[in-house]
Amino acid sequence: MESNSETKQHTLLSSESGIQRTQYPYVTGSSVVALKYKDGILMAADMGGSYGSTLRYKSLERIKPVGKHSIIGASGEISDFQEIMRYLDDQVLNDNMWDDGNSLGPKEIHSYLTRVMYNRRNKFDPLWNTLILGGVKKGQKFLGMVTMIGVNFEENHIATGFGNHMAQPLLRAEWHENLTFEEGVTLLEKCMRVLLYRDRSAVNKFQIAKITEEGVTVSQPYALKTFWGFKAFENPTAGAEGSW
Amino acid sequence: MFRNQYDTDVTTWSPAGRLFQVEYAMEAVKQGSAAIGLRSKTHVVLACVNKSNSELSSHQKKIFKVDDHIGVAIAGLTADGRVLSRYMRTECINYSFNYESPLPVGRLVVQLADKAQVCTQRSWKRPYGVGLLVGGTDESGAHLYYNCPSGNYFEYQAFAIGSRSQAAKTYLERRFENFTNSSRDDLIKDALIAVRETLQGETLKSSICTVAVVGVDEAFHILDQETVQQLINAFEIVGETEAEAAVSEEGTAAEEGAAAEEGAAAAGQDAAPMDM
Numbered sequence: 001m002e003s004n005s006e007t008k009q010h011t012l013l014s015s016e017s018g019i020q021r022t023q024y025p026y027v028t029g030s031s032v033v034a035l036k037y038k039d040g041i042l043m044a045a046d047m048g049g050s051y052g053s054t055l056r057y058k059s060l061e062r063i064k065p066v067g068k069h070s071i072i073g074a075s076g077e078i079s080d081f082q083e084i085m086r087y088l089d090d091q092v093l094n095d096n097m098w099d100d101g102n103s104l105g106p107k108e109i110h111s112y113l114t115r116v117m118y119n120r121r122n123k124f125d126p127l128w129n130t131l132i133l134g135g136v137k138k139g140q141k142f143l144g145m146v147t148m149i150g151v152n153f154e155e156n157h158i159a160t161g162f163g164n165h166m167a168q169p170l171l172r173a174e175w176h177e178n179l180t181f182e183e184g185v186t187l188l189e190k191c192m193r194v195l196l197y198r199d200r201s202a203v204n205k206f207q208i209a210k211i212t213e214e215g216v217t218v219s220q221p222y223a224l225k226t227f228w229g230f231k232a233f234e235n236p237t238a239g240a241e242g243s244w
Numbered sequence: 245m246f247r248n249q250y251d252t253d254v255t256t257w258s259p260a261g262r263l264f265q266v267e268y269a270m271e272a273v274k275q276g277s278a279a280i281g282l283r284s285k286t287h288v289v290l291a292c293v294n295k296s297n298s299e300l301s302s303h304q305k306k307i308f309k310v311d312d313h314i315g316v317a318i319a320g321l322t323a324d325g326r327v328l329s330r331y332m333r334t335e336c337i338n339y340s341f342n343y344e345s346p347l348p349v350g351r352l353v354v355q356l357a358d359k360a361q362v363c364t365q366r367s368w369k370r371p372y373g374v375g376l377l378v379g380g381t382d383e384s385g386a387h388l389y390y391n392c393p394s395g396n397y398f399e400y401q402a403f404a405i406g407s408r409s410q411a412a413k414t415y416l417e418r419r420f421e422n423f424t425n426s427s428r429d430d431l432i433k434d435a436l437i438a439v440r441e442t443l444q445g446e447t448l449k450s451s452i453c454t455v456a457v458v459g460v461d462e463a464f465h466i467l468d469q470e471t472v473q474q475l476i477n478a479f480e481i482v483g484e485t486e487a488e489a490a491v492s493e494e495g496t497a498a499e500e501g502a503a504a505e506e507g508a509a510a511a512g513q514d515a516a517p518m519d520m
Contacts, residue, residue: 101384102348111344138383 021125025077027051029062030201031163032073033191034132035175036143036156037184040212041134043073044188046196047221048203055203063209065216067092070106070135071209072113075160076148077128084127087116106135106142110152118150130160136213159191162199167191181210193224197233255367265371266364269393272373276319278409278442279306280435281377282402282416283388284426287459288379290317291435293406293442294452307456307466311336313346314380315456315464319406320393321373328376332356349380353389353397361395375405381460404438411441428459432467433479448476 027049034043049057062081063073066088074081091112095103104112110133120126126148134143144154157171170191179187188208196202204226209218250256251264258264279292294303304322308329309315314336318325332352339347356376363369371393378389390405391397402420404412415438423431435455440448450473458464467475 098351098354100348100350102351102382104343105345108343108345112342115342 019125021123022077022080022128025080025128027056027078028128028201029060029075029078029081030199031159031161031167031195032062032075032130032132033159033163033167033171033188033195034073034134034143034157035171035179035184035188036134036141036177037179037181038177039181040136040141040210041071041143042181042184042188042208042210043071043132043134044192044206044208045073045075046192046203047205047207048201049078050201053201055201058203058205059221061207061218063207063218065209065211065218066109066133066135067095067103068215069103069137069211070109070133070142071211071216071218072109073132073134073160073209075130075163080127080129081131084113084116084129084131088113105137105140106133106144107137107140109133109135110142110144110146110154113146114150114152117146117148117152121149132158132160135211139213162202163191163195166194166198170194189224193226196224196226253367254364254369254371263364266394269371269373273320273375273392273405274407274409276321276374276406277306278404278406278412278439279317279319279375279377280402280404280409280412280416280438280442281317281379281388281390281400282420282423282431282435282438283379283386283400284423284428284431286381286386287426287428287431287457287462288315288381288386288388289428289431289435290315290377290379290456290458291439292317292319292454293439294454303452305454307454309456309464309466310352310378310380311340311346312463313382313458314349314352314378315458315466316379317377317456319375319409324372324374325376328356328359328372328374331359332378346382348382348384349378349387349389350382350399352380353378353391356391357395357397360391360393363393364395377403377405379456379458380464381458386458386460402434402438404442406442408442408444412438415441428457428462429475432457432475436472436476436479449473450476 029049032045034041043063045062047058047060048055049060060078063071064085066072091104113131117127128148130147132145143158144152145158146152157175159167174187185208192206196204204223205221207219207221248264250258254265277293277295281290290307292306296303307317310329310332316329335352335355336347360372363371373393376391378391380387388400389397390400390403401423402416419434432455439453450469454466455472456466
C-alpha cells in the first residue's frame, strides 16, 4: 500500500530496501597467538567454535595458509572468516592467473585486509573478526594484525581477544628475537595452556602453524597436558568478594 | 577510384587479413618525434626529442612520471599519450592504496595493452595513436616495454620509436649486448648518443631533448636541463658532423638507417605494413 510509505523511516542507517547488517556475531572462535621466531612466524589457535556461550564446534581450522608466503589466523565470527578466506583465495588465484612470477607477500595481504575491514566498518557492516597475518617473503618476516574496525599494526608478538590479556604479558616477559623453533612452540603452548585454564570458551584441541622461507606447515590437532588440581582452582570465587 | 574499401572502420578486415585502421594508427607513432628507451639490470633510461610546432610555441612534454617506479616516453598523438599516462597513474595509485606496494611493471603493461586492444575491436572506437615506451622497476629488476596502438606489447633491452628512430635502433642494436651490465651514467650516455642519431643535421642540445632515469634504488625523475647539458658536454656528444669524424663507421650506418626508414615511410603511403 502506498499510504505506508509515509511511515517508512529514511535514515542513514536504515534504507527503504531494509538491508540487514551483522549486529552481533553468531559462531565465534577465541584467541589466536602468534610470534616471530628465528626463521619465521609461529601461530597457535584452538579449534573451538562457540554459539553464544555454547561450545558448539570443536574442529574448526582457524589458521589457514594464504598463498605461498603467508598464514592467517582468525578469532571472531567464523562465517565472516570463511568469507574473508574466499576474498583471499580470489586474490591468490588472480596472482596465479597472471602467471608472471609476481605474488602477494604478507605485507600486501595485510594491507589488503586492512582495506577490506575498514571499508566494511564504514558501511556499518563489519566483518566481525580480529585477524593475525604472518609470513616470510624474500627473507623479510612479517607479523601484523587487523581488527573488525580496521585498526592495524605490526608487532613481534600478537594475541587476539582474551589472549591479549592473558598471553601478552607472558610474551612480553619471554619473547626475544632469536627464539628457536622449539622455544617458540614451548612459549606458545604456555600461552595456550593459560588461556585454556582461564578462558571459558577455549577448548583443549590446538593447531600450531609454522611459516618460514621454505613454506607453511599447519600441525595436526593435538591436546595439551593439564592439571586441574591447583589449590587456586578449588574455590575460584573465594578471592572475588561481592560476586555471586 | 583508388579508395581503399577496407579502411572505413577499425573492425573491417581486408581480404588479405589486415586491419587498415589499426595500421594507420601504428603509422601515427612513426610521425611523432623520436623516443628512446634502454635498460640495464638495475636502471632504465628514457629519452626523447622535443619538437615544437612553431617558432612561437614551446614543445610538448613527451616523458611522464607514472609513479616512483614507472615512467613513460611517448611518440605519436601526445593527447592520447596523456590520457594513457593518466590511466597508468590511476592504476598505480590504486594498487599501492590496496597493497601498500608498487604495481609490477609487467602487469601495468598488460592492462594498458588490453585497453588498447579493445579499441581495435569496437566499431565506434578509434585506436590510440600513440606508442609508449614504459620503463620501470619492480621485484624482478628493471624492465622496458613497448606498447603500440594495435594492443601488442613487447619487452625490450633497448628500443626507439618515432620519426627517424631507425637510426637510433641501428645504434642500439650494435650496442645492446653491453647494456645489461652498464652503469647508470653509461646508459644515459648511450641514450644521448641514440637521440643524436635521430637528429637530422641538428646539433644535440639539452633544449631539444629530455632524459629521464628510474632505477632499483632511484625514483623515476626527469633530469633537469642543466644536468643534461653538462652530460652532453662531458660526453662530448655534439653534432652529427663531429660524430662522423670521430666514429665514421657509426655515422654512416646511422645515415643508411635513416634513409631506409624514410624510404619505408614513402613506400607505405598507400598501404602500411604492420611491422615494428
